[in-house]
Amino acid sequence: MNNYTPMIQQYLQVKSEYADAFLFFRLGDFYELFFEDAIRASQILEITLTSRAGGSVERIPMCGVPHHAAQNYIETLIQKGYRVAICEQTEDPKQAIGVVKREVVRLITPGTIIEGKNMDGKTNHFIASAEEIDENCYAYAYLDLSTGEGTSVILTGTEKNLIQELQALSIRELVVPEQLFVLLSDLAEAHSILLSIEETKLELNTNKLFVEQNPIDVHGVCHRLVTYLHRTQKRSLDHIQPFKFQEREELLTIDFHSKRNLELVQSIRGGDQKGSLYWLLDETMTAMGGRKLKQWLHQPLANRTKIEERLEIVTEMLEAYFIRADIRETLKEVYDLERLIGRISFGTASGRDLSQLRQSLIQIPLIKEKLKESAKPALIKAANNLDECLELLNMLKEAISDHPPLSVKEGDIIRDGFHARLDELRYAKKNGKDWISALELKERERTGIKGLKIGYNRIFGYYIEITKSNIHLADLTRYERKQTLANAERYITDELKEKESLILTAEEESLVLEYSLFVDVREQVKQYIPQVQKLAAKVSELDVFSSFAEVTDHYRLTKPTFHDGLDLTIVNGRHPVVEKMMNKQHYVPNDCVLSSEENMLLITGPNMSGKSTFMRQVAITVIMGQMGCYVPAEKALLPVTDQIFTRIGAADDLAAGQSTFMVEMLESTYAITHATERSLLLFDEIGRGTSTYDGMALAQAMMEYIHTEIRANTLFSTHYHELTQLEKHLDKLRNVHVAAIEQNGKVVFLHKVKSGPADKSYGIHVAELAQLPEPIIVRAREILQELETVKEHESKGKQSTVNEQLTFFQESKKQPEEIKKEPITDGVLSSIREIDITGTTPMKALQFLYELQQKIGK
Ligand SMILES: Nc1ncnc2c1ncn2[C@@H]1O[C@H](COP(=O)(O)OP(=O)(O)OP(=O)(O)O)[C@@H](O)[C@H]1O
Numbered sequence: 001m002n003n004y005t006p007m008i009q010q011y012l013q014v015k016s017e018y019a020d021a022f023l024f025f026r027l028g029d030f031y032e033l034f035f036e037d038a039i040r041a042s043q044i045l046e047i048t049l050t051s052r053a054g055g056s057v058e059r060i061p062m063c064g065v066p067h068h069a070a071q072n073y074i075e076t077l078i079q080k081g082y083r084v085a086i087c088e089q090t091e092d093p094k095q096a097i098g099v100v101k102r103e104v105v106r107l108i109t110p111g112t113i114i115e116g117k118n119m120d121g122k123t124n125h126f127i128a129s130a131e132e133i134d135e136n137c138y139a140y141a142y143l144d145l146s147t148g149e150g151t152s153v154i155l156t157g158t159e160k161n162l163i164q165e166l167q168a169l170s171i172r173e174l175v176v177p178e179q180l181f182v183l184l185s186d187l188a189e190a191h192s193i194l195l196s197i198e199e200t201k202l203e204l205n206t207n208k209l210f211v212e213q214n215p216i217d218v219h220g221v222c223h224r225l226v227t228y229l230h231r232t233q234k235r236s237l238d239h240i241q242p243f244k245f246q247e248r249e250e251l252l253t254i255d256f257h258s259k260r261n262l263e264l265v266q267s268i269r270g271g272d273q274k275g276s277l278y279w280l281l282d283e284t285m286t287a288m289g290g291r292k293l294k295q296w297l298h299q300p301l302a303n304r305t306k307i308e309e310r311l312e313i314v315t316e317m318l319e320a321y322f323i324r325a326d327i328r329e330t331l332k333e334v335y336d337l338e339r340l341i342g343r344i345s346f347g348t349a350s351g352r353d354l355s356q357l358r359q360s361l362i363q364i365p366l367i368k369e370k371l372k373e374s375a376k377p378a379l380i381k382a383a384n385n386l387d388e389c390l391e392l393l394n395m396l397k398e399a400i401s402d403h404p405p406l407s408v409k410e411g412d413i414i415r416d417g418f419h420a421r422l423d424e425l426r427y428a429k430k431n432g433k434d435w436i437s438a439l440e441l442k443e444r445e446r447t448g449i450k451g452l453k454i455g456y457n458r459i460f461g462y463y464i465e466i467t468k469s470n471i472h473l474a475d476l477t478r479y480e481r482k483q484t485l486a487n488a489e490r491y492i493t494d495e496l497k498e499k500e501s502l503i504l505t506a507e508e509e510s511l512v513l514e515y516s517l518f519v520d521v522r523e524q525v526k527q528y529i530p531q532v533q534k535l536a537a538k539v540s541e542l543d544v545f546s547s548f549a550e551v552t553d554h555y556r557l558t559k560p561t562f563h564d565g566l567d568l569t570i571v572n573g574r575h576p577v578v579e580k581m582m583n584k585q586h587y588v589p590n591d592c593v594l595s596s597e598e599n600m601l602l603i604t605g606p607n608m609s610g611k612s613t614f615m616r617q618v619a620i621t622v623i624m625g626q627m628g629c630y631v632p633a634e635k636a637l638l639p640v641t642d643q644i645f646t647r648i649g650a651a652d653d654l655a656a657g658q659s660t661f662m663v664e665m666l667e668s669t670y671a672i673t674h675a676t677e678r679s680l681l682l683f684d685e686i687g688r689g690t691s692t693y694d695g696m697a698l699a700q701a702m703m704e705y706i707h708t709e710i711r712a713n714t715l716f717s718t719h720y721h722e723l724t725q726l727e728k729h730l731d732k733l734r735n736v737h738v739a740a741i742e743q744n745g746k747v748v749f750l751h752k753v754k755s756g757p758a759d760k761s762y763g764i765h766v767a768e769l770a771q772l773p774e775p776i777i778v779r780a781r782e783i784l785q786e787l788e789t790v791k792e793h794e795s796k797g798k799q800s801t802v803n804e805q806l807t808f809f810q811e812s813k814k815q816p817e818e819i820k821k822e823p824i825t826d827g828v829l830s831s832i833r834e835i836d837i838t839g840t841t842p843m844k845a846l847q848f849l850y851e852l853q854q855k856i857g858k
Helices: 006-017 035-045 067-079 159-168 178-190 216-233 256-261 277-281 287-298 304-319 321-331 337-346 351-373 377-384 390-399 420-447 468-473 494-555 576-581 611-627 660-674 692-710 721-728 763-769 774-796 802-811 822-834 842-855
Strands: 022-027 030-034 050-052 060-066 084-089 102-108 126-134 137-144 149-156 173-176 194-197 453-457 461-467 480-484 488-492 561-563 568-573 590-594 600-604 635-639 643-647 680-684 713-717 733-743 746-755
Touching (some): 006 022, 006 102, 022 035, 022 102, 035 067, 102 216, 126 159, 137 216, 149 159, 159 178, 256 643, 277 287, 277 494, 277 576, 277 611, 287 337, 287 494, 304 377, 304 494, 304 611, 337 351, 351 377, 351 494, 420 453, 420 461, 420 494, 461 468, 494 576, 568 611, 576 611, 590 600, 590 611, 590 746, 600 611, 611 680, 692 713, 721 733, 746 763, 763 774
Parallel strands (some): 022 084
Antiparallel strands (some): 022 030, 030 060, 050 060, 084 102, 126 137, 480 488, 568 635
16 A cells, blocks of 8 residues: 655646656756656666655655756657656745645647757747548648747648648647547557647637638637647747638649658658758758748749749849848848747747847848848838837847846846946945955055955855965954965955945845846837747748849759740759759750640650659759749749649658558559649659559559540650550650660660650660679570560560550450450369369360360460
8 A cells, every 4th residue: 555755646646637748847956757757768868767765665766867957858758759747846945834836837749849959940840730620621730839830721631641741841749639639640650740639629819810811610720739739838829920821722732742752851862951952942041041941842832923923032132143142141140030039928038039139130121221222123122021120129229238148047138227226236236346346455555465355255255365374464353254274364344244245235136126127028029029020921031032042043043934824844954953963974954845735745764864853853843933933944934833743763651551552552543633734743653563564554544544634744754665655545645765875785874855765775784884793684684685586576476565465455445345355264264273183084184175275266
């Protein structure tokens, strides 16, 4: 029977409310963990597991971390996907009667952590909530707690699509009602998303959350999310901005796989930023700009007017070269306004944060001036949109000192002249200190001891120190001995005591007053939160535009022209990232022309020739253009594309336990069911994960369907040369190939896209390049030759060449009678299956064989 001490009982009570979190229980200078928490945490954090008596028969497992070093340990746990509840002492232990009162002051989770070494300034850190609003229809909302930016979305699709969309936003925590928790738990776990339950939905200040045109369907999720944040964060969340509803029609939708395949923010190999489009495009000067650029990469526009507006600003930025350079220099001085505002809202901002806010605001008039100086209409408009927040700036200028320290309790935050009483106290303090310096001089003169000094320590206060060798020179009747050191004595005098108390009282009082003045100022800044947030949004956009102009200069980009039709013409297009990575080799530019007459290209060519690079570069051109950025081509005429779907490369989904082929089929299904004639489809080697005929049949059927039903701009690459025959049957399909030539028995890739199908597969050459062992290469050549001989014979003689098989497949819909030949073979098989071998004589067996031969027409 356990008879726990009152403190352990208190612990158990709190823990029962936070069963799914590690409870960091404050005991003096430590956070302690007990019982099961202690055992697990000691393993994960590699800290010593001890135990303590707690009133029970057995000792209680325990481990702890010093409170000042807790942040690192907390981050480690959060990084691994756990929750941490911080339980603090909420009364002064000296005043406590019985056990000190304790309360959980904050629940930290993967979605709500806002500071730490894993928080990259240029990356948003979102938490999301979701609800099912209809069959295969979800509403979700996501928000960056550090900046207060929220977005709401309605998604038509399965729960898998939902999870994938969240994964594309790198969301690590999803807040759901219980019923959805059950449905999503496996999927979420497979994608490392922590599910949290929030049943209640407070009707929180509705107007504030929804000034934008959010449909009713998303109100629930937004409220659920904010309720969860209030419940767990237990502090002011004034910086949460109205959720913006994502109008799908206004944006170019790029599904999760395509974002990955196209390496928009991460490279596929290694998963880091290097090698991604973001890596190429990011020349932003501020963290806010970096985050904005990522948002635009995730969601390019699909509204021609808006795209053209952005392009116009970039054009003007390009023309105003020197002004742009100045603006970029000035932007360097602008701190992360959004996260500063977040800290102000939480009440965790320091004096230094306020001085950074001031420093940033000081830059705004300079930026405005530069923009106006350009005398360019779009830049002038941008300047007019920048609000200098003058009232706030003046307040910060008046209140905050030039170089406030990080600590908020050690003074030096408030500027002289801001508050009369503070000035008085500071004067008294200063005066007292001056008096002491004067006393030091006076005492030296009086005693003739040069080395006499007046010092201060926390225990004894001010003292006069005289080394032992000089003591005989002093008139000790005036001094009272305080402390004896090895080689000196320390004394005080009544006068000194009096001044000391004056100085210390003034000091203490001024620190208390200064802190409260600082908190006041910080509170007052809160009323400017929306204003600063609006400014931050504008500044970050400017930063992105200037970054676009920079990359245009660096990588020879061109302004694309958009039109309302569907034709797409790219002249001498390039894949900018592949080009940048190529390291001095020459990138071969290629054209891509898709028109209403021919909107489907079937691309053939040897492995490694550049088929997928070509397809990717078309998609990347479209994405860059619709972000409002110039594009990597000599000329580009683009339609406004609504969605991009890709099926490129071997994107494995092993976490979800699916085979590569299954993933390929799922992605294809998703593309085919969602695409419209305004979409861009990129299919790379569909069907290669199964047997040749299966694969070919599927590829062809898909092409036919896209060609006649969807009619979207499509690039299709294949190794099945037989498919090139389709050009005869599908009038909008055109064959192109990526050229390669053979030189001295070796393949040379030209990387040039040319009309017509490729005539040869160079697989063995590529294998040779990859240094597959010589005997295998030699043997492969032999086999290839044999196969080609057989193929030749067959085509001269009987019916079943691959090409004709294909034609048969194509026409199978029209000629059902041909299919009827199949059951004959079926009949043969079933007779063989049914024969009773033990009851069959040799003679009967021979007869049976003869009949079979007749059936199959020998
Ligand atoms: N236009 C180009 N100019 C120069 N080099 C190129 C070009 N396109 C591709 N390459 C080079 O060729 C390599 C292979 O390209 P890619 O992966 O597109 O080939 P692929 O034909 O799709 O190959 P596979 O059929 O094996 O998938 C690229 O990594 C790049 O280095």
